[in-house]
Amino acid sequence: MRFFHDFKKFINKGNVIDLAVGVALGTAFNNIVTSLxxxxxxxxxxxxxNGVDFSELYINLSSQHYASLKEAKNDGAATINYGLFLNNVLRFLIVALSLYVVVRVYTRLSEIRESEVEKKEEAVTKDCPFCLTEIPEAAVRCPSCTSYLETAEDVT
Structure with a gap:
């Protein structure tokens, strides 16, 4: 019973769910890139x-001549399929470029969002004139030195 309890605890962790979602999205993304x-x-x-189909490029290692890669494979001939390799390298480069763009856009948006949050945080705080501790703008008493602060209403 302890095994099932630990397993249930493991499955319910957020990281496992995040990983599952990532794998599912990665698989779907792979299909899109393959089609692209x-x-x-x-x-x-x-x-x-001049009409070259990369997937049909290969080096025949046998002494027999084959008109296509499919024909060579059907006959069980040894081949070096460098055209399929080129397709896979191109697919990798496209995936890497796509991920780079996604991460770069996400990073830029995060930086913009963080700078907006920092601006908001700067705008809603002030320094206590007695102890110089940063406190909320609306505070009427400093939580550090317990001094009473002037409010906008007191100043007028």
């Missing part, structure tokens, strides 16, 4: 290179 590479980027690149 295979369906959108590679055809124009292949056209620029």
């Amino acid at each position: 590479v295979n369906d959108i980027l590679m055809p124009p690149i292949g056209k620029i290179l």
